[in-house]
Amino acid sequence: MKKPRYSWGLSALMLTLLFALPAFADDAPAAAAAAAAAGPPKIDTGDTAWMLTSTALVLLMTVPGLALFYAGMVRKKNVLATMMQSFTICCIVTIVWMVAGYSIAFTNGNAYMGDFSRVLLNGIGANISKGADIAFTLGAGTDAAAVQTVPETVYMMFQMTFAIITPALIAGAFADRMKFSAMCIFMTLWSLLVYSPIAHWVWAPTGWVSQLGVLDFAGGTVVHINAGIAGLMCALVLGKRVGYGSDNMAPYNVGYAVIGASLLWVGWFGFNAGSAVGANGRAGMAMTVTQIATAAAALGWMFAEWITKGKPSVLGAISGAVAGLVAITPASGFVLPGGAIVIGIAAGVVCFWAATSLKHMLGYDDSLDAFGVHGIGGIIGALLTGVFSYGPLSATDASPDGSPGGLAQLKLQAIGVVSTLVYSGVMTLIILMITKALVGLRVGQEEEREGLDIVLHGEQIF
Amino acid sequence: MKKPRYSWGLSALMLTLLFALPAFADDAPAAAAAAAAAGPPKIDTGDTAWMLTSTALVLLMTVPGLALFYAGMVRKKNVLATMMQSFTICCIVTIVWMVAGYSIAFTNGNAYMGDFSRVLLNGIGANISKGADIAFTLGAGTDAAAVQTVPETVYMMFQMTFAIITPALIAGAFADRMKFSAMCIFMTLWSLLVYSPIAHWVWAPTGWVSQLGVLDFAGGTVVHINAGIAGLMCALVLGKRVGYGSDNMAPYNVGYAVIGASLLWVGWFGFNAGSAVGANGRAGMAMTVTQIATAAAALGWMFAEWITKGKPSVLGAISGAVAGLVAITPASGFVLPGGAIVIGIAAGVVCFWAATSLKHMLGYDDSLDAFGVHGIGGIIGALLTGVFSYGPLSATDASPDGSPGGLAQLKLQAIGVVSTLVYSGVMTLIILMITKALVGLRVGQEEEREGLDIVLHGEQIF
Amino acid sequence: MKKPRYSWGLSALMLTLLFALPAFADDAPAAAAAAAAAGPPKIDTGDTAWMLTSTALVLLMTVPGLALFYAGMVRKKNVLATMMQSFTICCIVTIVWMVAGYSIAFTNGNAYMGDFSRVLLNGIGANISKGADIAFTLGAGTDAAAVQTVPETVYMMFQMTFAIITPALIAGAFADRMKFSAMCIFMTLWSLLVYSPIAHWVWAPTGWVSQLGVLDFAGGTVVHINAGIAGLMCALVLGKRVGYGSDNMAPYNVGYAVIGASLLWVGWFGFNAGSAVGANGRAGMAMTVTQIATAAAALGWMFAEWITKGKPSVLGAISGAVAGLVAITPASGFVLPGGAIVIGIAAGVVCFWAATSLKHMLGYDDSLDAFGVHGIGGIIGALLTGVFSYGPLSATDASPDGSPGGLAQLKLQAIGVVSTLVYSGVMTLIILMITKALVGLRVGQEEEREGLDIVLHGEQIF
Amino acid sequence: MKLIMAIIKPFKLDDVREALTPLGVQGLTVSEVKGFGRQKGQTEIYRGAEYHVSFLPKIKIEVVVPDDLTDQVMEAISKAAHTGKIGDGKIFVMDIERAMRIRTGEVDSEAL
Amino acid sequence: MKLIMAIIKPFKLDDVREALTPLGVQGLTVSEVKGFGRQKGQTEIYRGAEYHVSFLPKIKIEVVVPDDLTDQVMEAISKAAHTGKIGDGKIFVMDIERAMRIRTGEVDSEAL
């Protein structure tokens, strides 16, 4: 799985070029002077402490958070296989990220992807010796260099946990029917060819989306829209589950899903407040708006369901919470509590409609609503960030107004959304085709009826 | 649910006045000079990192901690409904706290409640712009102003997680029989009219209990006695579960309860050590005594049960641990390991007796022992804090002796306990009556037999 | 259980002397001057924040992490009893550590054990008063004194969580058949007589293993080899489970085990990165290599099983992850990502072989592979640390080369491994004999068939 | 002897058991089953997919009684389990040729 | 009336139920059971201990039908549950003396 990495790297490059929308930007060569002045920057222990913690919190989101959230919603015969997906993706992406993903995403490269200077994390230990603890500079040597207050290992690890959860979210769309081998191959390719480039666009100072000024604090485009649209493609290509619409597909244990959603919530504090890359006022505000939007969205979905279906379901409340978490993600470092409550309610109500009506109308089988919650929720959040962004939160001495919301920003946000949808959608289709050619995508019908736990892993829950 | 907030605010005010025990104190107008000197205080990143972490840990206590702890102890047919209670309370209180709860609790106001200057978190983002990161001053402008080293958002969020778990604890008392709609209304009112005022009394520098010198490090009175007595009122007003004493009400899955209790334990490090509002020696000591008291209480309950009933039950061990956590809460920043071990053993043994004999004798049905564990445990802890408090831990330059334990302190502690019992007990009764008038409190007998999962939420665990 | 602590202390001393391998070293009396200069050292809030967090993370590993991991692998009738073991050990060791364990491990004493100056945590609160927050100096007064940047309470608590998980790991070996009373006694003795002395050898600056220069960043010898060999002894002395090899001993709920393994993974960030005792570059690198080795080991086991048995099992993937976590533990602050990947793969493949072939060949019944995973994994890690250690990571101004790997270091590592195996193995046997004499070790055959949940605790899972 | 097998609504179990005790029924055996019948489950909606839940949780009671108790037992069960709403369940009666108490080796009506 | 008790492979349940509806079968009762038979479970290996898994998950269907439907129902079940691989299961037929619908008190074939 890890052998042909350079060739993957190359194809990534080529594909990225293929879909690159605007023209190439110049690789900012000058102006590395600023950062070099006055000795190397030192880390701040408080900021580092919070980022180490945030990394643990975001890992907690995937294992066991997402594993439980998803496993609780499938049928008994697929519970273990579903957990296995999250767990295995966590392992695979760790290695992919170390080998090349991080380098593609966060080195300077060009506007569309990074270079290969950090392949195999080459050189990442350089700044540690003798307790020197030099802080990491993102985009070092470019004129957008951003000096951090944490070591590069911590920055890399924090980003790794994002790289892990994104593909794991996709798995909700093809739950109950994908081959395990296909999943392993698909996820390896997807992480390299879709996640890493988009992360570069949006979060590397040299990325074209970032340079346009699109706002995405913690991953509305990179993580949620990206995973959502990829999930939709998977659901469309793989087709519906056997028995969809006739068999009872009631969740085996909504209790697991509640635990999972709760751990997602808690872990999301690391995700959003951690995206401040420091323990500061912005992190505090990000945590605040995360909490408020989540609660508002859960209540929004709950009341929408209560009114339209007669009962507030537990599954609805937790789905709403996740929708709120998704929607506030891009906005979290940019909006105030007032904006958060609007984003939350919008996410709760619209995702309720997407998961219970839109999906039904369009007739695809996105088993656990990867698109309905992450795709739609992400789009809502990304756009509303352009509306509610409050300038002073992102103000610096260099840019004293920060990035206030408004029509101009909203347009930029739309560009971010559309380019993610297009690139991720198309690339996902291509990768699905490749995977299908290699090992096939779906288990046999009889196997699907028997359940993936026994068929794929030889185990079952009693 | 959120519409008539100003009228609630007013009734809160009126009720608070009604039950106010001593006379009104003057709103300390002078002496805001000290804090204003030499530029605004800066946050400390280390302290902020720990408080962000603590906030996540305390949220973890409610969802999924308490949700699991309680759900594991009910019967299969009520598992999801029980989880739903914790989850929904988390959402509702988040909004209530944002809208008015925080303002009532932590702004200056008078000795009985805060003012409305932070309604809707108005102005909370002011100190963040351009990375200024000004630290929060609690009670700013009063002569008891306490300058913190963290941003106000973080302080507010940390306190929000306390506001969330307190009403969630009450739910243990009425498990298996309360209407979901009634619960939503009750909790909204209770949070505003009971929790926020008591939090103000005890933790705002202007609060009358605080000014008396009552010690409550992390919420023995505000959280546990408060929730415990409210739970007792609920149990009395709602009446016993159908089949109580004859049907088998064995817990469905003590395993869930073990996970829940464990997460409570881990999260409680944020609760108690976080109450130092910084990463310092006092936080370390608070964590130490928390661990010791918890272990001692678990062993205390376990051996008491082993000796009197012949077998040490798993449910007993975890109940003991929770009792220990409760009892050490008010004491945690004030006592040394020696005191902690005594508090722990006392809590374990006495709560064992309260939950297994006292309850039986008095004949109320507090389903999951909200009163027996949180009420009794909180009282033990609050009183023993007055005995074992070790001055130097709370010593400052201003008060070089700190608050040593002794008869005088014990009396103060008793005042704190009694006023919480009276105010919370009476107010809870009133709110129950209001809720009953609005939607009724209890599901029908047939519905109770069928189980809340299906009846209220249309779902079940398989 | 806590009464005869001084006599235990004495026997500990005697036994330690008995097995002491080299001659006695002098108690470094001079050179306490360095640390005393220029006022007492202050704590660093960022480092303290991270250590408080790490402590919570490591507690999370035992309860509920290990409790779930182990409980998920036993049969339904023993699920609660298995959780009870982890939970009770957590409580017992807390008290043992407070009473004498910490003092034996981390005070100066001699090369084989500490002294009794911190019995009952005597004096641990001294440095806190008036917010002085003096930092802890490990080995104060010796010429190997190591000034920390955190308060002693925090250091003590962090170490306590290690003391808790180590005996809890052993429980995997005797799952399903040990008496609860026997377990309580065994664990009390083992913690005092085995864990604390070995911790002293390896981590106290005065310890003989530490002075030799053996590298063990986070507990390859102290925790894993130690628990592994103790587990093997228990498995041998207690004998096989009734029905071993004929009855179906399929795990009741591999899902629980997945959650448990995931929490172990997340918590291990505190274990390994926390062992840097600060929020710095070394912590970041420790976290990085932990993640990489774990993923590599999980994939290693998974592919080894896929190839040899035809299906990749979920139990295999999570077992591999734990094996990787174990193996990287001693290496975590010393190796780079390249070394981590090799250590991970080696651990995954070799532990797979140990747990599925070696155990079978040798014919002992180590129920949950305490030896196969922790013993073997720990040995692999401890030895490979001697190979891959990268000097600059451990370099300081005093030792500018750090501890680079090589043949010399490998030999030292082997000494560490062998002395742990011998001391722990022999002592465990002795303690088992004592326990057997006191209360017997194993439940009756009929009771074992009926299941420990009902027999020992009067409870069951439905 | 007859084996009376009753399929009832789960929350009626306690009532049924209490109704049988006065008749001298000393033992019975209970299983959790799923029933399919005229009573249609709610149409359940999981995040937009509607499923007709055809299987509903029921309790199966098996009790062996001497021939002469059959009528009374059927009567008692049907009264205690009755709600009048669809899905109340069924009672079936089968013949039992032999019975034996494992503990004592007693047989037939002695064994009940 | 006859009680037809069929032990089948779990994933065949939906097929069997669908096969019975056209015959006019209005109700049936299902339990999760474990079967022991010629079909040997895989030899499972848990971390090195090999166990021969002798019990396999099966579904037991109990359906009471009028005498004249017995053949058709057996036929339908055996067709729907058939895979041809070992472990497909069994169908047993017993006599039912009486039946009663709790809701209405209807008896015998009325009650089915």
Place this chain on the structure above:
Amino acid sequence: MKLIMAIIKPFKLDDVREALTPLGVQGLTVSEVKGFGRQKGQTEIYRGAEYHVSFLPKIKIEVVVPDDLTDQVMEAISKAAHTGKIGDGKIFVMDIERAMRIRTGEVDSEAL
């Protein structure tokens, strides 16, 4: 053929199965049930509320055998499941009219 239905203590299942193999019994079906009988559960105390646990976990074995094996099988089960303590359980025998193996269509004693 006869259906032998035995209610036994759960931990006796392996013993019973082993006792039947030598008799040529090739298959049987097992369910988890709860039993109510003379054996009273412990009075359980959950945090102060005492409940008389009247239902105890039991295992139900259903095995269909040719008529002539009935005695031996009853004998074997009752020996293997015997502890002499209250709650050991019961064995009931019913008549089976027809049997069929789904896989092959074989019927009656061929099908067992």
